[in-house]
Amino acid sequence: EAQVTQNPRYLITVTGKKLTVTCSQNMNHEYMSWYRQDPGLGLRQIYYSMNVEVTDKGDVPEGYKVSRKEKRNFPLILESPSPNQTSLYFCASSLQPNNEKLFFGSGTQLSVL
Amino acid sequence: AQKVTQAQTEISVVEKEDVTLDCVYETRDTTYYLFWYKQPPSGELVFLIRRNSFDEQNEISGRYSWNFQKSTSSFNFTITASQVVDSAVYFCALNGFQKLVFGTGTRLLVSP
Numbered sequence: 001e002a003q004v005t006q007n008p009r010y011l012i013t014v015t016g017k018k019l020t021v022t023c024s025q026n027m028n029h030e031y032m033s034w035y036r037q038d039p040g041l042g043l044r045q046i047y048y049s050m051n052v053e054v055t056d057k058g059d060v061p062e063g064y065k066v067s068r069k070e071k072r073n074f075p076l077i078l079e080s081p082s083p084n085q086t087s088l089y090f091c092a093s094s095l096q097p098n099n100e101k102l103f104f105g106s107g108t109q110l111s112v113l
Numbered sequence: 114a115q116k117v118t119q120a121q122t123e124i125s126v127v128e129k130e131d132v133t134l135d136c137v138y139e140t141r142d143t144t145y146y147l148f149w150y151k152q153p154p155s156g157e158l159v160f161l162i163r164r165n166s167f168d169e170q171n172e173i174s175g176r177y178s179w180n181f182q183k184s185t186s187s188f189n190f191t192i193t194a195s196q197v198v199d200s201a202v203y204f205c206a207l208n209g210f211q212k213l214v215f216g217t218g219t220r221l222l223v224s225p
Binding site: 040041043088097099106109 | 212
């Protein structure tokens, strides 16, 4: 089954404790991206990747890192989480970024205390 | 820059009513794509439709229909005979540079 797998589904952590949210897709998509969803703001792009070892900043990249060492994986790293990073996070992938639908993971609800 | 506006924050209807969710977009591109996604209470994002700017035909899929009007830069979504299972947040989106630009969403509450 074609899918984007995101883990964990829920995560509670404390300020400053490094964490990683994993994302994997099995569709051989070149494009992958991370979004965060906040009330009243919709979804905003954090980072994206056009292919292996090719990543770039989205609209709200501060406080986040990503890597793309393999085509299928695109982890989101918070080196020193802060409470303003409490949000619902989605990983997404597609064949192309500009005209194809995005396949989304099931989301990660992160709370930073 | 691209922008998507969903002015309706929340809509409440009673089951079997028809409801229209508005979406207005801004773009300078001559070729672009519009999308609708549904986010049920479980939280995942479910793709509903993709429409390119060259195709202004309205589309119907069961109880769902979409009205695309380039003249008013709108891509509205109508649910006919709403059901409780339609309760969700609905997002309209427009393709931007290497991303989708989302509206802020409309929460639809359908009560029995």
